[in-house]
Amino acid sequence: xxxxxxxxxxxxxxxxxxxxxxxxxxxxxxxxxxxxxxxxxxxxxxxxxxxxxxxxxxxxxxxxxxxxxxxxxxxxxxxxxxxxxxxxxxxxxxxxxxxxxxxxxxxxxxxxxxxxxxxxxxxxxxxxxxxxxxxxxxxxxxxxxxxxxxxxxxxxxxxxxxxxxxxxxxxxxxxxxxxxxxxxxxxxxxxxxxxxxxxxxxxxxxxxxx
Amino acid sequence: xxxxxxxxxxxxxxxxxxxxxxxxxxxxxxxxxxxxxxxxxxxxxxxxxxxxxxxxxxxxxxxxxxxxxxxxxxxxxxxxxxxxxxxxxxxxxxxxxxxxxxxxxxxxxxxxxxxxxxxxxxxxxxxxxxxxxxxxxxxxxxxxxxxxxxxxxxxxxxxxxxxxxxxxxxxxxxxxxxxxxxxxxxxxxxxxxxxxxxxxxxxxxxxxxxxxxxxxxxxxxxxxxxxxxxxxxxxxxxxxxxxxxxxxxxxxxxxxxxxxxxxxxxxxxxxxxxxxxxxxxxxxxxxxxxxxxxxxxxxxxxxxxxxxxxxxxxxxxxxxxxxxxxxxxxxxxxxxxxxxxxxxxxxxxxxxxxxxxxxxxxxxxxxxxxxxxxxxxxxxxxxxxxxxxxxxxxxxxxxxxxxxxxxxxxxxxxxxxxxxxxxxxxxxxxxxxxxxxxxxxxxxxxxxxxxxxxxxxxxxxxxxxxxxxxxxxxxxxxxxxxxxxxxxxxxxxxxxxxxxxxxxxxxxxxxxxxxxxxxxxxxxxxxxxxxxxxxxxxxxxxxxxxxxxxxxxxxxxxxxxxxxxxxxxxxxxxxxxxxxxxxxxxxxxxxxxxxxxxxxxxxxxxxxxxxxxxxxxxxxxxxxxxxxxxxxxxxxxxxxxxxxxxxxxx
Numbered sequence: 001x002x003x004x005x006x007x008x009x010x011x012x013x014x015x016x017x018x019x020x021x022x023x024x025x026x027x028x029x030x031x032x033x034x035x036x037x038x039x040x041x042x043x044x045x046x047x048x049x050x051x052x053x054x055x056x057x058x059x060x061x062x063x064x065x066x067x068x069x070x071x072x073x074x075x076x077x078x079x080x081x082x083x084x085x086x087x088x089x090x091x092x093x094x095x096x097x098x099x100x101x102x103x104x105x106x107x108x109x110x111x112x113x114x115x116x117x118x119x120x121x122x123x124x125x126x127x128x129x130x131x132x133x134x135x136x137x138x139x140x141x142x143x144x145x146x147x148x149x150x151x152x153x154x155x156x157x158x159x160x161x162x163x164x165x166x167x168x169x170x171x172x173x174x175x176x177x178x179x180x181x182x183x184x185x186x187x188x189x190x191x192x193x194x195x196x197x198x199x200x201x202x203x204x205x206x207x208x209x210x
Numbered sequence: 211x212x213x214x215x216x217x218x219x220x221x222x223x224x225x226x227x228x229x230x231x232x233x234x235x236x237x238x239x240x241x242x243x244x245x246x247x248x249x250x251x252x253x254x255x256x257x258x259x260x261x262x263x264x265x266x267x268x269x270x271x272x273x274x275x276x277x278x279x280x281x282x283x284x285x286x287x288x289x290x291x292x293x294x295x296x297x298x299x300x301x302x303x304x305x306x307x308x309x310x311x312x313x314x315x316x317x318x319x320x321x322x323x324x325x326x327x328x329x330x331x332x333x334x335x336x337x338x339x340x341x342x343x344x345x346x347x348x349x350x351x352x353x354x355x356x357x358x359x360x361x362x363x364x365x366x367x368x369x370x371x372x373x374x375x376x377x378x379x380x381x382x383x384x385x386x387x388x389x390x391x392x393x394x395x396x397x398x399x400x401x402x403x404x405x406x407x408x409x410x411x412x413x414x415x416x417x418x419x420x421x422x423x424x425x426x427x428x429x430x431x432x433x434x435x436x437x438x439x440x441x442x443x444x445x446x447x448x449x450x451x452x453x454x455x456x457x458x459x460x461x462x463x464x465x466x467x468x469x470x471x472x473x474x475x476x477x478x479x480x481x482x483x484x485x486x487x488x489x490x491x492x493x494x495x496x497x498x499x500x501x502x503x504x505x506x507x508x509x510x511x512x513x514x515x516x517x518x519x520x521x522x523x524x525x526x527x528x529x530x531x532x533x534x535x536x537x538x539x540x541x542x543x544x545x546x547x548x549x550x551x552x553x554x555x556x557x558x559x560x561x562x563x564x565x566x567x568x569x570x571x572x573x574x575x576x577x578x579x580x581x582x583x584x585x586x587x588x589x590x591x592x593x594x595x596x597x598x599x600x601x602x603x604x605x606x607x608x609x610x611x612x613x614x615x616x617x618x619x620x621x622x623x624x625x626x627x628x629x630x631x632x633x634x635x636x637x638x639x640x641x642x643x644x645x646x647x648x649x650x651x652x653x654x655x656x657x658x659x660x661x662x663x664x665x666x667x668x669x670x671x672x673x674x675x676x677x678x679x680x681x682x683x684x685x686x687x688x689x690x691x692x693x694x695x696x697x698x699x700x701x702x703x704x705x706x707x708x709x710x711x712x713x714x715x716x717x718x719x720x721x722x723x724x725x726x727x728x729x730x731x732x733x734x735x736x737x738x739x740x741x742x743x744x745x746x747x748x749x750x751x752x753x754x755x756x757x758x759x760x761x762x763x764x765x766x767x768x769x770x771x772x773x774x775x776x777x778x779x780x781x782x783x784x785x786x787x788x789x790x791x792x793x794x795x796x797x798x799x800x801x802x803x804x805x806x807x808x809x810x811x812x813x814x815x816x817x818x819x820x821x822x823x824x825x826x827x828x829x830x831x832x833x834x835x836x837x838x839x840x841x842x843x844x845x846x847x848x849x850x851x852x853x854x855x856x857x858x859x860x
Contacts, residue, residue, distance in 0.1 A: 014649050016649060016650060016681070017656070019653070019657075019681055020655075020656035020657040020660060020678070020681060023656075023657065023661075023664075023678050023681075024656050026660075026674075027660050027664050027667065027671065027674065058725075060728060061731065063731075082652075084644070084648040084649055084652070084725065105649070105651070105652030106648065106651045106655035107652070107655070109656075109663075112656075
C-alpha cells in the first residue's frame with residue numbers, strides 16, 4: 001500500500017462496527033486507524049497526510065458531537081458521522097458544524113465510500129490551501145514594516161505619486177518599495193500580488209488618500 | 211405681826227397728817243386700813259419724792275414688801291425699780307392731775323399698774339397711788355388665742371384647695387395662699403372687694419359669677435357647682451365651687467366659706483380612662499365580630515356540641531348547605547341530615563367519642579338542600595378545663611366529595627391505564643430495539659461489503675474474506691437473538707404467573723436498555739444475589755416493571771453534568787418470604803416520594819407520568835411493595851419486594 005495514500009480514522013465504541021469498517025476500508029486500499037473512544041483518538045499522533053474521520057454519534061465519555069466541537073482548529077480532518085438511531089436534531093447539528101455526511105446504520109458500501117472520497121478530497125484541497133497560505137505568509141514575513149505599509153496602496157491601484165504624498169515620502173522611494181514587494185512576494189504581476197494580498201487577508205485602506 | 215403694824219401705822223400717819231388727829235378719825239382710818247388690807251389688789255402710796263408712804267396687805271403679800279420698806283425710795287424696791295421711768299410717770303401724773311397706766315412684768319406675773327394722783331383732805335396732790343391689777347391669766351388666754359389663730363392660718367395656707375371667707379354682703383374678707391395663687395391676686399387688692407369684682411376683668415369669671423351668685427342665693431341647700439374658667443397663670447381649669455355658711459356663737463355676724471376644688475386633672479384622667487375603656491370595648495367588639503365572621507365564613511362547616519354530645523351551635527355554612535335553621539336541627543335531630551346508611555355507624559362513633567373524650571374522626575354523607583348526599587370528613591375535638599373535664603366539643607365537616615369521586619374514578623381507570631401505557635411504552639421499547647438490532651446489522655452489512663471486496667481483489671484476499679464472513683455469521687446470529695428476545699417480550703400470552711428468576715429478568719431488561727445506557731453515558735453496577743429464590747409472577751409484566759424503573763432512573767440523571775451518572779441494581783432476599791430489588795440512581799432526587807407513583811405525575815418535559823403508576827399497579831397485582839426514597843448523597847432509590855415461591859424451597 002502506498003505510504004502516501006490517505007488515512008481513515010474510525011471512532012466507534014462497538015467493536016463489531018470497528019472490525020467491519022477496518023476490513024472494508026482496508027480492502028479499498030486506504031489506511032485505517034480505529035479508536036474505541038474520543039479520548040483514544042485525541043491522544044493518538046496523526047500522520048501528515050490527507051485524512052477523514054468516521055465518527056459514531058453515540059460514544060461513551062465524550063460524544064461524537066462534542067468531539068466534533070473540540071476539533072474546530074484548521075487542520076482537523078473532515079468528519080463523516082455514523083449513527084445507530086440518528087435523530088434529526090443531532091444530524092442537523094452535526095451538519096451545521098461542518099460534517100461532510102451523516103450516515104444511519106446500516107449503510108451501504110457506496111454511501112460510505114462516497115462520503116470517504118468526498119471527505120478526503122476536501123481535506124486534500126484544504127491541506128493544499130494551508131500549504132499555499134503558509135508559503136505566502138513566509139514571503140510576507142520578509143517585508144519590512146514600511147513595505148507592509150506600502151502594500152495596500154499598491155494592491156488598491158494607487159499611483160506611486162499619490163502613495164508618496166499620503167505617506168509623506170518621495171515618489172521614487174515608493175517605486176523602490178514597490179519593486180522590493182514584488183520581488184519578496186515572488187509575484188509575477190500586479191494581478192498575482194492582488195490575489196496574494198486577498199489570500200493573506202490584507203485589509204483595504206481604512207483611510208484612503210484624497 | 212410686827213410686819214402688819216408698820217404699814218398700818220404708816221397709813222395712819224399719812225391719814226393723821228391729812229385729817230388731823232382726833233379719835234373718830236382714828237377709828238375711821240383704822241377701818242379704812244382694814245378694808246384696804248382686805249382688798250386683794252396691791253395698793254402702794256408714794257409721796258411726791260417717790261418714797262413709800264403706805265402699802266396694804268396685798269402689796270406686802272403679792273409684791274413682797276416688808277414694813278421696813280415704808281419710807282424707802284421706790285427705786286430701791288426691786289419690784290418697783292422693774293417699772294421703767296416710774297418716777298417720771300409719777301411726776302407726770304402729779305403734774306397733770308390725771309391717772310396713767312403702765313405694765314409691770316414680774317417673773318411670771320403680769321400686772322397693769324394704775325398710777326393715780328393722791329390727794330389730801332385739802333385736795334392737794336401729795337403723791338401717787340399705785341394699784342396693781344393681776345392680768346397674768348388674761349394674757350395667757352390672749353396668747354393662746356393668737357397661737358390658735360396663727361395655727362389655723364398656717365393650716366389653711368397649706369390646704370391646696372383655694373378657700374375664701376366672705377362677709378354676709380359677699381365681700382372677700384380673707385383667703386388662703388392657694389386662693390391668691392390660683393386667682394393671681396394679692397391679699398391687699400382683694401380685701402373687702404365684692405366677690406363679683408374678683409379678677410378685675412382679667413379672669414373669665416362671668417359664668418363663674420353666675421353660678422356662685424345662684425349658689426349663695428339658694429343658701430344651705432345648694433349643690434356644689436362645677437365651672438370651667440380660664441386663668442392667666444394656670445390656663446383652663448375646671449373647679450368645683452362650694453359655699454358653706456359660717457356662724458360663731460355669740461356673734462351675730464354671718465360669714466360664708468367658699469371652697470374651690472381644682473378637678474381639672476381628675477377630669478382629664480377620667481376622660482382618658484373613659485376613652486381607653488371605649489377603645490378597649492371597641493377592640494373587643496371588633497375582635498368578636500371578626501372571630502364570629504371567620505367562623506361564619508370559613509369554607510368549612512363548623513359545629514359545637516355540649517359535653518354530653520348535644521349539638522348546640524352550627525355555623526352559617528352548615529345551615530346554608532342544608533337550607534335549614536338551627537331550630538330545624540333542634541327539632542328534627544342531626545341524624546335526619548345523614549345518609550340513612552351512615553346513621554347507625556355515626557351515632558355509634560360519636561357516642562363512643564363523647565364517652566371517652568377521644569378525638570372524633572369519621573366520614574359521612576350529609577344531605578344538601580337539593581337532596582344530594584355529599585361526602586364529608588368529620589373531625590371533632592374536645593375542649594377541656596383545667597381539671598381535664600370536657601367543656602365543649604368543637605367540630606368541622608370538610609367536603610371531600612370531589613376527592614372521593616376522583617379517587618374512585620382513578621381506581622376504576624387503573625386497569626385501563628395499565629393497558630394504555632403498555633402501548634405507550636412500546637415507543638420507548640422501539641428506540642431500544644432499533645439500537646439493539648442496528649449495531650449487529652450495521653456490522654453484518656459492512657462485513658458483507660468487505661467480504662465481497664476481498665473476494666474480488668486481485669489476487670483475492672481469501673483469509674480476509676473468510677474473517678469477514680465469520681463476523682457476518684456471528685453478528686447475524688446476535689441480531690436474531692435480539693429479535694427472539696423482543697418477540698418473547700411482546701408475546702400476547704395471557705398473563706400467567708410462573709416461577710421466575712428476578713436476576714434473569716433484570717439482565718434481560720438491562721440488555722434491552724444497553725443502547726440507552728450507552729447513549730446517555732450511564733455507568734451501571736449490578737449486585738445480584740446468587741441464591742435469590744424464584745418468585746411467582748408474570749414475566750412480561752415484571753419485565754415492564756423493571757424496564758420502567760431502570761428507564762426512569764436513567765432519565766432522572768439526564769440533567770447531571772457535574773458528576774458521573776451511576777445506576778446500581780441490587781437484589782437480595784429480604785426475609786424468607788420476600789425478595790428485594792433496589793434500583794438507585796445518582797440523579798437529582800425526589801421531592802415527594804409518594805406522589806411519584808400517582809398517574810400523570812411527571813417531572814420530565816416529555817413524559818406522560820404513567821411509568822411509575824403502572825409499576826405500582828403491577829406490584830399490587832403481584833402482592834409486593836414498591837416505594838421510593840431519596841438515596842444517600844444524591845439520587846433516588848426505588849425498591850420493590852415480591853413474595854418468593856415458598857414451595858420451591860427445601
